[in-house]
Amino acid sequence: MSDESQELGITESKSHKPGEWYAEVVQKAGIADYAPMGGFIVTKPRGYALWERLQDELDGRFKETGVDNVYFPMFIPESFLEREKDIVEGFDPEVAWVTHGGHDELEERLAVRPTSESIIAPFMADWTRSHRDLPLRLNQWCSVVRWEATETKPFFRTKEFMWQEGHTAHASDEGAWNEVWTRLGQYEELYEDFLAIPVLRGKKPEHDKFPGADTTTTVEALMPDGKSVQGGTSHHLGQSFAEAFDITFVDEDEDEQTAYTTSWGLSWRALGALIMTHSDDQGLVLPPTVAPTQAVIVPIWQEDTKEKVLEYAEEIAADLEEAGVRVELDDRDERNPGFKFNEHELNGVPLRLEIGPNEVDDEEVTLVHRPDNENVVADRSGLVESVESNLETVYDKLYAAAEETLEENVREADSPEEIMGTIGKHGGYVRVPWCGDQACEEAIKEKVSAEIVMQPLAEEGGETTGVPEAPNDDDAECAVCGEPADEIAYFAKSY
């Protein structure tokens, strides 16, 4: 038993060794394992259950807003990739190539999809004839492969990763922009209302756009170790893909027009951000929204009280289940309550219901919040409402803590030294006026491996635009080179 407890517990510390701590939580909480090939992971039952809940949530939002799911082949002929030169240049060093089928060499190499624009776009061209066929909104849930030679970090850095990729065509530039904002807004909602992670929204600098895109918009989340995670991206592809793949349509005046396209994707990196943001030295912490088990009942008995305690616990479990709470009654005989407490803490169950003989006699239940162990004694009558409101409280606590971290970690700077010093000392974001020159980013990147992760977007008449926010001061100078600056940029280290 002592061996098992040791095996169960997290030994690394989140604040001192965040990388080791993260790897340990992922493995010990049954989320993922390392595959035998570097760069690949195995997603275990509790990890996959999180992905399924996230999929359900996001897929529901997509379907409510006119998106159809499809499935395209996992292989893309080399000649198709080459039709969009930016794509092939962007992904060429990262493509896994299938060269043989059975014992025969293929006539043309097949790329394992790194992203599917170049196989989907020809079909979008075929399916788009009249303005009545637009907008065309397709999405697929699949895995993609990018052969990056980096250390494996589950959900953050893997050669194969799961994601959704949306691909749309529109009759007008405005239609495409609306699409870009709709999807970016849904990503933002997913993080803020479902994963309890506040995000910053903005655009990537011009030199860091998706290959071939006009504009790449992003939501960025700050991790507790001070690095930024690109949480999801929504690209305005302008007419470049439509021109390369002949996505044209006949408009209302019978004239042929070229469509505007977008693509947008969110990967299982969201699970990495989820785990890293909320979890602690006791293990996984999950918001009740995404937790496969929201509440666990741990009955505490002696031989002479077992019957009445269990009966009371079973009634409560039935009530909660009927109300739609994802509840588990842990009535295992072979484990003591302390062991169970630790195990459910490790696995990130948001609310623990403790029931002993006193609770039965007093017609009460003790509710314990994960992660802060706050105790609340609730009456048996009205328990369903108490559980629901305590689950909301747990969500709010997690969100508030993440929000506080974010708010405390957006700082300003006036010089390259100050940018580097701030990032070195605190991590987080450094907000600066920027001249727009990539060389200024490079100067910082070389020294502290921080880059421009995001530029907040200007608003016009209450609407977000695709243009970066300008500094308040008309005479603002770039924090790196001192030249006139008309854009704001956020520097940060990033995953």
Next chain:
Amino acid sequence: MSDESQELGITESKSHKPGEWYAEVVQKAGIADYAPMGGFIVTKPRGYALWERLQDELDGRFKETGVDNVYFPMFIPESFLEREKDIVEGFDPEVAWVTHGGHDELEERLAVRPTSESIIAPFMADWTRSHRDLPLRLNQWCSVVRWEATETKPFFRTKEFMWQEGHTAHASDEGAWNEVWTRLGQYEELYEDFLAIPVLRGKKPEHDKFPGADTTTTVEALMPDGKSVQGGTSHHLGQSFAEAFDITFVDEDEDEQTAYTTSWGLSWRALGALIMTHSDDQGLVLPPTVAPTQAVIVPIWQEDTKEKVLEYAEEIAADLEEAGVRVELDDRDERNPGFKFNEHELNGVPLRLEIGPNEVDDEEVTLVHRPDNENVVADRSGLVESVESNLETVYDKLYAAAEETLEENVREADSPEEIMGTIGKHGGYVRVPWCGDQACEEAIKEKVSAEIVMQPLAEEGGETTGVPEAPNDDDAECAVCGEPADEIAYFAKSY
């Protein structure tokens, strides 16, 4: 408009040219398209919606019976495949190989998974330590690749196909057998209670088992063209995989034991069987269970009746939607009712609700069944119940028609000539006594390309066994060679 109608309609005949007819239905009903690489297809929105409904249904049954979903890498190192010699021999000629990542040749080739036993089994070994870890039940929904050089037939023959693959480990042979029957039973239920397709259950002959399996059980469905489709298979793998991959556990007496494993899979071939079984020369026909849209309302108006007809139709749509019916109100102005009728027939909407001014005045609705155009006039009051019961009637009609086809097409034979003659004339199944020698199957296969697709299973004490049913007559002779026969076999052509 005439061009569009022509484009819309099915031109081939199911009875005369079943292959061409099937390809046309699949494309024109928006189910799938051919990809540019032979052997691959693109699953379009209406086709993917069918797969999603099937997934939901089967996944729900799995989860209720203790199965956890997981995700393993899509690549398997060559050396892993080689650990299970039967697997590597079975799939070697069909494996797509990744040899390069970016610009570099890989040290070891990676197979794109043809099936995942050899990458999952090592993890099952790692996760199985004590008898308390068993049974271990894992499943993944993914696509696999088998490089077979055959003509593409959407959902029936494609190099990449979508499926689920379940992999389980058990402490006892009996536990593994129970698993095999549970999953085969769920496949049977999926076909019979959800896809309206009756199936035959049995085992594959010894020489046609899954590579490495002790027993391969199958559900087989008869297609209208007289060929059998293997609808899903559930394999008892005995201890061969457990021995090859060291899946062992410590039992209650602290002794080390080797586990028993199973695997089971159902692919999107089920969609092919669905489309082929029920559809007709007007297009797709779908049981209401799986149909994304169960009922479509087509309002029929003149200018002066438009307002009242639409108002009535909208109320009805709202009522049905509230009751959980997947209903669509087709109120497009630019299409006339006849065009709409044809389009919804083509797309396989099971029930059409026609609403004209007379229906409004009489407080009635005309319900029209797909596929037989039977008309039912229903009262506005109690309409929800009428729609629900007519949807059930449509399901029952489809099932009854398929069942009649199956029952009429199981015939017996006493000689090779009779087997071949029957299959040549009628298609379907020929049930014969068989000696168990593969040579007897080969003799038939060479001449009429029919094979033993299934052997019904003996029952013992009301329970299915893994042993083939014996002929009623103790002196039965093999229908091919005349030697003593103690097994029953079903010959058929197959997909």
